[in-house]
Amino acid sequence: MMRQYELVERVAAYNPQVDEDLLNRAYVYAMQKHGTQRRASGDPYFSHPLEVAAIITDMHLDDASVAVALLHDTIEDTSATKEEISNLFGPQIANLVQGLTKIDRLDLVSREAQQAENLRKLLLAVSDDIRVLLVKLADRLHNMRTIQYVSEDKRARIAEETMEIYAPLAGRMGMQAVRDELEDLAFRILNPDAYATISNKLQALLERTGGMVDTISTGLRERLAKSGIEAIIKGRQKRPYSIFAKMQRKSVGFEQLSDIFGFRVLVENLEDCYRALGVVHTAWPMVPGRFKDYISTPKQNEYRSLHTTIIGPKQQRVELQIRTHEMDRIAEFGIAAHPLYKDGIAADRDRLAAESRAYAWLRQTVDQIAHGDAPEEFLEHTKLELFQDQVFCFTPKGRLIALPRGATPIDFAYAVHTEVGDTCVGAKVNGQLAPLVQALQNGDEVEIIRSEAQRPPPAWGSIVVTGKARAAIRRATRAHVRRQYAGLGRHTLERAFERAGKAYADAAFKNGLHRVGYTDVEDALAAVGRGDLKPEAVLRALFPDYREDRVHPILAASEEGWTAAGRTGLKFRLPPEPAVNGKKTRALPIRGLDKDVPVRFAPEGGAVPGDRIVGIMMPGEGITIYPIQSPQLGRFDDEPERWVDVRWDIAEDSSERFPARIRVSALNEPGSLAMIADVVGASDGNIDNLRMVERGRDFTEMEIDLEVWNLKHLNRIINDLRAKRVVSSVSRVNG
Known part of the structure; x- marks a missing residue:
């Protein structure tokens, strides 16, 4: 195990003003509290917080973060209390340790609603001080490094949690080195066969290519030196999970991958980045479409670099990343490399939010929590935002908008502002009208066309790819x-x-x-x-003195309004016909079916314009429309409060169709069904469904669900069917 002085020396190497007393006290306190506790591996438990502290020093975090790493399990696993830690180390460190304790008690792999609620708590905890997340990621990294000692039944759960939550969070915070290692360690547990296969292929490739990495590194270094560019060249090999993910994403085999080996060119300043790019492209041919400039348009997690692929020595494709040393540090450690965590400076949330895109994303995600979306929707939104890569588009005024790959102009509109998305009716991409479903590309300029009369259709929810847009559409x-x-x-x-x-x-x-x-x-x-x-x-x-008079609400006043309803002992008073020519009517106007309007037609036979109709309020479903002759209305005799006066409001030239059901008795002979279908088609009707009700030796009875314009259209179809010799009888079904 690392000794006290060794830990202090690690911190002093990047922070000469290290608080030795704080680190020494935290070291001794944690060691005493954990005492004789042992890990599953048999090692003293204190070795775990010590390793977490070592990872924190690799990130060059402040003294408080190192102390929290040493203390992070004391409240959870020992007799220590928050009050005791606050008295010994101050309220700031106590709050950080308490925040980590709450996260440790979460079960992030559980039922979806519970998992969503736990993820809410995690993000709320880390939004107050990002160091909670940084220490937690270091804690998870060491746990994954020693996961082989955990019982087999827990390994898959921990690995799944790591792959779904912690690795993507590390990526969003720009901590690519941590993300890569977490994904690889989880991949080994979750898919051991694939991990072994890819590892074996990688080993075979290394043996086959021999010293290619050294050859290319030397060639690059010499070329750059001749141009007066001092550079450090680092060769690297893709990790098994990264290879597996790309094979799955691109649907290609291992042999088809061209970027298994990559090289990082580290230079002194920004100007040298572009000079080095010029040298590389001059010396070796570039692979078209493989150049990306993340320096001029950084990723949302602050990643900056030039990416290019060239045809290098031995006609081998070589992927290059060109960046400064500072860019490289940010690429590896992300938000942990932020200046606010150097030299013992505590986190300043307002400054960090202003300077860090990664932290701004975290704050934006926490703002989503405040909207009160359902837990499952929040989980979906967060996972969408965690996992997707990005494209960069611009507003007409030059504002840069970062979106997930595959985003549409609708996503763009909601990224600008929720109100812009809600009123979006069209879009121009690079000056040309474009479909709202079109996937945006890097560099597109997008102009949103708006209308105050617009509201987002529910179908947009299946088109957009950003959680923000999807949540806004649902709202x-x-x-x-x-x-x-x-x-x-x-x-x-x-x-x-x-x-x-x-x-x-x-x-x-x-x-x-x-x-x-x-x-x-x-x-x-x-x-x-x-x-x-x-x-x-x-x-x-x-009105407490109100007494209910149980009279059907649609009854007319005159005795002449009574009419038989088509079944014994039941009569209704029909409402008067709705007035026309500008005269008002109390009846609700009914048009067609709109999935946003709580109106539907009776499933037992429908209703068509021309029918006298009645509306019945159905709890949770809105109004169901029945023709007045439907015997189903008898079910609602004792519930007059559910009856609603309704009327048709259909334009004469409307081509909208409505549901109706007929019963047909036809001869059992070849071609009779085709003849019936021909009659319906020739009359411009549409068969929505057909059921054989009763099949005898000579005749078959069937029920046909039709879509027609109105009652006149339906009656014409019925009369045309009756005229056919194969048809014995036709009648309308009203339920």
Whole structure:
């Protein structure tokens, strides 16, 4: 194990003002608290926090972070308390240790809703001080390095958690070295066969290529030196998981990969980066389409580098990354390399948010939590943001917008502002009108065309790729449906109040909301529209002396309004026909089916324009429309509050179709079914479904679900069918 003085020396190597007393006290306290505890490997437990502290020193973090690494398991696994640590080491270190303790108690691989809630807690914990996440990542890295000592039943769970949560978080924070190692260690557990296969192929390739890495490194160094560029060349080999992921993503075999070997060219300053690129492209041919400039347009996690692929010595494709030493440090350690963590300076969240894109992403993700989305939606959003690579696009004013690869103009609109996304009706990409489903490319200039009358269709949710856009579309859809239900609820209450001889007003309803268990008028109206809150309950809440008169709400006043409903003992009074030529009607207008509007047609036979219709409020479903002759209406005789007066509102030239069901009895002979289908098709009807109800020796009875324009169209189809010799009878089914 590392000794006290060795730990202090590691910190002093990058921080001459190291607080030796703090580190020594933390070292002794943690060692005493863990005492004789042992890890699964048999090593003293204290060796674990010591190794975590060593990883933290590799990141060059401040003294407080090193002390927290030493103490991070004391509250969880020993008799130590937060108060004791606060008294000995100060409240800042105590809060950091407490934050890590809370994270340790999370189970991030569980049922989706629980996993989402745990991930919320993790991000909230680290958003207050990013050092909580940095120490946690170091803790997880050492645990993964020693995972072979963990019982077999726990290994897969820990590896899955590492692959799904911690490795992507490390990547988002720009800590690529930590991410690569975490992914590789988890991959070895989760897919040992693939890991072994790729490792063997890598070893065989190394033996076959011999000293190619040294040859290319020497050639590069000599070429750059001749141009007066001092550079350090580092050869590197892709890790097994990185190779596996690319094979899966590109659907290619191991032999088809051209960037298994790569080289990093480290130079002194920014100017030398571009000079080195010129030397490389002059000396060796470049592979077209393989150049990326992440210096002028850095990744969101602050990664900066020039990427290119050339045809090098022996016609071997060589991938090069050209960057400065400082860029290389940020590429390896990401946010941990930020100046705020050097020289013992504590984290300043406001400064860090302003200077660090990685931290800004974390704050933006935490802001998503505040919107109160469902846990599963939050989890989906976060995972989308964690795993996807990026493209960089521009607004017409030159603002840079970073988006996941595959993002659309809709994603772009929501990235600019939620209101821009909600009102988006079109887009111009590089000056040309483009489909909203088009995938954006690096460097595209995107102009969003807006309309205040627009609202985002729910179908957009399956088009967009960013969590922010998807969450905003769902919120807008829910708000729209809520408004629809609220409008229906207001209409229902107005009619109920009118029948009771009362006048409805939102102000009066607001005063009595507490009596029906709501705090917002809009919420209560939506509940009435959904059928969760009965109008009679509202009347009784506002007028305690109200007594319900159980009369069907759609009954007309005159005795002449009675009509037979088509079954014994049941009659309804029909509402008067809706007025025309500008005269008002109390009936709700019914058009076609819109999945955002809570209106649907009776599943037992539908309804078509021309039918006299009745609406029935169905809890949680809106209104179901029945033809007045439907025997199904008998089910609602004792619930008059659910009856809604409705009318058709269909333009004469409308081509919208409506559902109807007919029963056909036809001869059992070849071609009879085809003849029936020909009649429907010739009449411009559409068969939506067909069921054989009863099949006899000579005749078959079938039910056919049709889509027609109106009652006249339906009757024409019925008459044409009756005229065919193979058809014995045709009748309409009304449920």
